[in-house]
Each structure stands twice: as structure tokens, then as C-alpha cells.
Amino acid sequence: MLIVLDAARRLGGDVALACFVCIVLLFLVTPTLIVIPMAFGEADYIEFPPRGFSLEWFDRYLTDPDWIDATLFSLKIAAGAMVGATLIGTAASVALARSRLPGASLLFALTLSPLVLPHIVLAIALYLAFAPLQLVGTTTGFLLAHTMLGVPYVTITVSAALRGFDPMLELAALNCGASRTRAFFDVVLPSIWPGITAGAIFAFLASFDEATVSLFISDVGGKTLTRKFFEDIDFNLTPVIAAVSTIMLAVSVVTMAAAAIVKKRQVPATTEEDITA
Secondary structure (H helix, E strand, O other): OHHHHHHHHHHHHHHHHHHHHHHHHHHHHHHHHHHHHHOOOOOOOOOOOOOOOOOHHHHHHHHOHHHHHHHHHHHHHHHHHHHHHHHHHHHHHHHHHHOOOOOHHHHHHHHOHHHHOOHHHHHHHHHHHHOOOOOOOOHHHHHHHHHHHHHHHHHHHHHHHHHOOOHHHHHHHHHOOOOHHHHHHHHHHHHHHHHHHHHHHHHHHHHHOOOHHHHHHOOOOOOOHHHHHHHHHHHOOOOHHHHHHHHHHHHHHHHHHHHHHHHHOOOOOOOHHHHHO
């Protein structure tokens, strides 16, 4: 990849590089975009290109109790995991950023381990841990597992925000008589909230789209949208699958766009003059 990019710079500079990037992005996105027209076909089976235009499969999704129950369960778990991951990830980021322990870098790596380890390994480990505790298929089990998967995303974004924060501002607030708690909420938090919000959005997406772990820790009672996907692919493959995929794609695009907007909306930097005023 680097060799090709270097050749593109030599051949045509920015134009060649832009064309190469567009081709790569098109190659990566095309398989996903093909799903969208298949969701609007008239046939009772998935076909591409589709014949005709119909919204029947979206209607079947919205009127199917099993699909709706799975969707609501996934949204509930994703929202709960987002809150838990945001609280834990933010606290971990602040603690690690201020820690002087020799093993702080190792603790940071361990915090990011759910993002690096194969999800099949995590899924098996969680199942073996949850089964004796009767947490398989329960809301509590899903919240614990998906919160763990979301913590690395929050930790990364909040740590990046903390690296851009001047610690002298917090010290100035403390010297002016503010408690450490008030200094954090009045000075530190407003400066890093874009990173916290972006991390929360990524944690929500990580939970909502999670398939491997959900398959291992779900049962008939607790079933996520991704588990319902695999069941219908095996036993009832219809364009409803494409319709639901299109909806999930739209949700992902909207939330990713929201994350990008939030990251660009930086709070004006607080100065020591503002604190002492």
C-alpha cells in the first residue's frame, strides 16, 4: 500500500493520490452498497440487480414482532453499554493520564485488549464465565459484555482529548480555591467533552453491530438483532435481511457523521485569565 501511494505521489501528485484513494474506498464500500437496492426488489428472494421497486420488505420488518423485539433489545443493550462504557472509559482515561505508576502503559494496553483480541476468543471466554453464573441470555450478561467491548473506544477518544488539554489550567483552578472535583467538572470536562461524546457514539455502534459475542451469550429469551440476522439467513432467507441491513447501515452512517461533527466542535480553550477572572 505504501509503495503504491509513493508511486502515485511521484506520478501525479495530489490528483493521482486522490484517484487512488477514491478507487480503494469504492472497492471497500461497493459490497455494502449492493445490499441497498436488493432491499427494494419485488421478488420473494434476494437478487441483484432487483426487478421492480417495492417497500414490502421494510413493511414486513416493521410488522414482524420477532424483528421488532430483537431491534428493541439491541437498542436497549447498546444504550446501556454506551452509558457504562462512557463512565468507565472516561474514568480510566483520566486515571491513566495522571498516573505515575511504572505499569501505566501496561494498564492502558490491557484496557484496549478487547479491541485487539479476536472476538471469537472473547465470545468463548465470556460464555464459559457467564454460563455458571446463569448470565447467558440475560440483560445483565449482555450489558457486562458489551460494556467491556465499548470501553476501548471511549478510552482512545478521551485519552486523545486529554493529550490536547493543558494541565496548567486545572492547576490554576485549584490555586484559585476550587476543589479537585469542581476543577474537573468546570475546567477539564468542558474541554474533553467532544472526545467523550465521540467515544460514547463509537461504543453504541460497537454494541449495536456486535455479532460474534452476541451469538455466544444469547438464547431464545435474549436475542439481539445480529442473532436474528443469522437465524433468518439459515432458515428464512428473504429480502427482509437486505431491508434490515439497509436500516442498520443508515443508522451507522448517521451516528458516524454525528461523531465526526462532535469531534470538530471543539470548546474554546479556557485560559488561565478566564479562570482567575
